[in-house]
Amino acid sequence: MKFCVVVMGSLIIGLAFNLFLVPYGILSSGISGLAILIGLVTPFDTGLLNLLLNVPILILGYFKLGKEIVFNTIICVLALSFFLYIIPVIRVADDILLSCIFGGVIAGAGIGLILKYSGTSGGFDIIAMIVSRISNVSIGLLLTSMNGLIVLASGSVFNWSLALYTMLSIYITGKVIDVVHTNHIKLTMQIVTTNGNAIREALIKSVYRGITLTNGYGGYTLEQKQILMMVVTRYETMLIKQIVRKHDSRAFINIYETVEVDGKFAKN
Numbered sequence: 001m002k003f004c005v006v007v008m009g010s011l012i013i014g015l016a017f018n019l020f021l022v023p024y025g026i027l028s029s030g031i032s033g034l035a036i037l038i039g040l041v042t043p044f045d046t047g048l049l050n051l052l053l054n055v056p057i058l059i060l061g062y063f064k065l066g067k068e069i070v071f072n073t074i075i076c077v078l079a080l081s082f083f084l085y086i087i088p089v090i091r092v093a094d095d096i097l098l099s100c101i102f103g104g105v106i107a108g109a110g111i112g113l114i115l116k117y118s119g120t121s122g123g124f125d126i127i128a129m130i131v132s133r134i135s136n137v138s139i140g141l142l143l144t145s146m147n148g149l150i151v152l153a154s155g156s157v158f159n160w161s162l163a164l165y166t167m168l169s170i171y172i173t174g175k176v177i178d179v180v181h182t183n184h185i186k187l188t189m190q191i192v193t194t195n196g197n198a199i200r201e202a203l204i205k206s207v208y209r210g211i212t213l214t215n216g217y218g219g220y221t222l223e224q225k226q227i228l229m230m231v232v233t234r235y236e237t238m239l240i241k242q243i244v245r246k247h248d249s250r251a252f253i254n255i256y257e258t259v260e261v262d263g264k265f266a267k268n
Contacts, residue, residue, distance in 0.1 A: 005117040006072050007079045012110030013121065014083030020103030023091040026166050031057070031123035034150050054122060061126040064133075072119030073126065080121065096165060104169035108140075108176025115139060115181040139181060144174035186258040187237060189230045191244055192216070193251040196226025202243045203228075207236055231258055 031053050038049050062070045093099045111121055120126050128142035147170045155163025193199055200211055212229040232240065237255060244251050 002072060002117045002119070003075060006076050006114050006119045009110040009114035009117075009119070010076050010079035010121075011083050012113065013080055013107050014087050016103045016106035016110060018084060018087040018089045019092045020099040020106065021169060022089050024096045024099055024165070025162060026100065026103070026169060030147055030150065057123060057126050060130070061120070064130045065126065069118050069120065069126075069129070072114070072117070073122050076114055076119050077122045097168075100165045100169040101172060104172030105176050107169075108173035109180055111173065112140075112177040112180025115177065138178045140174035140176075140178035143177065144171055185234050186261055187232055187234055187255055188258045189228075189232060189237065189240060190254040191228040191230075191251055192225050192254075193228070193244065193248045194223065194225055195248040195251075196228060198247045199244055199251075200226075200228060202247060203230070203240065206243060207232070207240060209236070231261055 034053060058070055058073065061073065091099070093102065111125070114121060115125070115129070120129060124143055124146045125139075128139045128146065131137065131142055132139045148167055151163050151166045151170065154166075191199065196213055200213055203209070203211060207230075209230050209232055214227045214229075216225050216227050217223065218225060230240070241253060244253060
C-alpha cells in the first residue's frame with residue numbers, strides 16, 4: 001500500500017515539474033539547487049555533487065527516521081527520476097504565474113502524500129522531517145525556509161525574476177504540504193465516560209500516548225463519570241474514537257487543536 005502511494009506521489013510531482021515548472025525554467029531548489037550553486041564556483045561536476053550531498057543525508061535519515069522511510073525515499077527518488085524522464089516537458093498554461101501557482105499546488109500534494117505514508121522525496125525533506133520531530137515547526141514551513149535560502153542565493157547568480165517566481169511556487173508547495181501532511185498538528189482529546197478504566201486499558205495497549213484520568217459528575221444526573229485527557233496527532237483520533245465507542249457508545253468526546261506541547265511527547 002505505502003509503496004503504491006509513494007510511486008503515485010512521485011508521479012504527481014513529476015507532472016507538476018514537467019508540465020508547469022520546468023517549461024518556464026523555474027530555478028532548482030533543495031539539494032539539487034545547492035549542488036548547482038557549488039558547481040558554479042568549484043570544478044566539481046554537479047551530478048557528482050548532488051550524489052555526495054544526498055548520501056550523508058540518507059545515512060542520517062536511516063539512523064534518525066528508520067529504514068522504512070529511507071527505503072521509501074529511495075523508491076521515490078527512483079520513481080521520480082523515471083517519471084521526469086518519460087513525461088514530456090509541455091507548457092500547460094501560457095502564463096508563468098499560473099504555472100507557478102498550479103505547479104506549487106500539485107507538487108505540494110505529491111510531496112505531502114509521500115510524507116504522509118512514511119516516505120520523503122530526499123534531500124531537504126529528510127532534514128525537515130527530523131527537525132519537525134524534535135520541534136513544533138511544521139515540515140512545510142521548514143522546507144519553505146531551507147529552499148528559500150537556496151533560491152535567493154540562486155537568484156543572485158542567475159535571474160531575480162525567476163528566483164521570485166520560484167519563491168512563490170515553493171511557498172505554495174509548503175502550504176499544501178502542511179494541508180496534506182498533518183502529523184505536526186497536535187490535538188487534545190477529552191473523553192467523558194462511565195467506563196473509564198476499560199477504555200484506559202484498551203488505549204494503553206493500542207496507542208503510545210500518555211493519559212490523564214480524573215473523576216467527575218454529570219451536571220444534571222449527578223452520575224459519576226471518568227474524564228480521560230490525551231494529546232495526540234490527527235492520525236490517531238480515528239483509532240481512539242473506535243476504541244472509545246467499542247466500550248461506551250454514549251461517551252462524550254471533545255477534540256480541540258493544541259497550540260504547543262511542552263514536555264514529553266513521542267514524535268514517532
